[in-house]
Amino acid sequence: MTMTNGDTEQDGRAAEVTEFPFVAVTVQATGIHPTTARLVAVDALTFNEDGEIGEEFHAVLNPGGDPGPHHYHGLTHEQVAEGQRFSQVLRTLNRLLDDRTLVVHNAPRVWGFLVSEARRAMNAAARTNRSRGRGRGRGRRRQRVGHVPKPAAIVDTLASARRQQILLEDTRPAGLALTLGVDAESPVATVERARQSEHETTRETNDMLIDIFFAIRDHGELSSAVPEDLRADRFGLQRSHIRVDAMEAPRPHPNPGPLVPGRNLARGMEVVIAPEVEVDPDVLIEAALKAELVYSEKLTRTTSVVVCNQTSDLRGKAMHAARKDIPLLSDAEFLDAVSRVQSKPGR
Known part of the structure; x- marks a missing residue:
């Protein structure tokens, strides 16, 4: 040939x-x-x-x-x-x-x-x-x-x-x-x-x-x-399909506001994931959406919880969450918490 x-x-x-x-x-x-x-x-x-x-x-x-x-x-x-x-x-x-x-x-x-x-x-x-x-x-x-x-x-x-x-x-x-x-x-x-x-x-x-x-x-x-x-995404940053879909997903439930320490997560709560996590963020995002929580890239005063494994020398999203009195959960704590999500905020 x-x-x-x-x-x-x-x-x-x-x-x-x-x-x-x-x-x-x-x-x-x-x-x-x-x-x-x-x-x-x-x-x-x-x-x-x-x-x-x-x-x-x-x-x-x-x-x-x-x-x-x-x-x-x-x-x-x-x-x-x-x-x-x-x-x-x-x-x-x-x-x-x-x-x-x-x-x-x-x-x-x-x-x-x-x-x-x-x-x-x-x-x-x-x-x-x-x-x-x-x-x-x-x-x-x-x-x-x-x-x-x-x-x-x-x-x-x-x-x-x-x-x-x-x-x-x-x-x-x-x-x-x-x-x-x-x-x-x-x-x-x-x-x-x-x-x-x-x-x-x-x-x-x-x-x-x-x-x-x-x-x-x-x-x-x-x-x-x-x-x-x-x-x-809307900024031109290349993210996973899971992450971009989650950003664009509708919000079927009203946001109950920040998580009260000692209480359960509730449907509609807004979750922000800091970079400092061990679990793949896509896994955390999928778990949040499955529990009818809302994923957001941006942290505001209406954010319900921030997932972050770093507990000292806080930076970025975790630091801003602490300043706004928004609770932090580690990735393991968050995955455990989503298994107990309730339709309304509860004990």
Whole structure:
């Protein structure tokens, strides 16, 4: 049988993926939410089980709008203006990410930005191609910018730390690295680091991410997902279908208000889950919905209970719950409590 050029290319790429089955990705953006912010830099490193680097890629991106503050991502307005469009690098990212295990720190955000930017680029190309088909620019080659990347799996080092009950004073990659005993500089800002280029600091973080991956894998179970099980929430963060469905679910019962210590949970109570839990949040969300409780991402004064395993040095949602006198339950306590949910608040 005669081999075609396409067959040869596919075989060659399959060999590359087999030799370097992992890819670490670190991004820089203008903000925290993919719906309102844009990527301005992306760094990718393929690597193997021995930690050897296969291919290196870095690009500064020009989103065509507000470049965001320099101190947030390390790029000047001029550097962003000279950057590439995401559509120009998407096919390269497809080659680097497709079929590999993608390793990121904070998957909802990083994967959310990658998906959001890919879809923007694809939609823009589709609009251009439609206009050419109607006569404007007819005869020009159709734009093919690539597709939403298709990694085999997405490993989240931050979520893995949560599931392994690793207490973090600083949730940034360097904070996790130091907690795991990985050689890293303090994540606290310094004058020396401020003088480094964005390329240097982003690549340094991405190199560190590879070390974190091996260390946290040796420490315990990894938090991993496949792209098909994820979709964007209203902020563009890539969450599980279970979580997004729960956010969008109707509220069939009135909220009885905060849980009174010593009493049972009641239908309609609003549950917020902090990141500091050992049980997969999806398991907790499913249990809450089955008991006719309401799941919410946002903590307010009407929140009934917050699920959190950390009891000291509270941060984030747990800290705000304590300030608002909203009770905290561990994941084990919560799962026990949902088995006794009542139609009305009771003893």
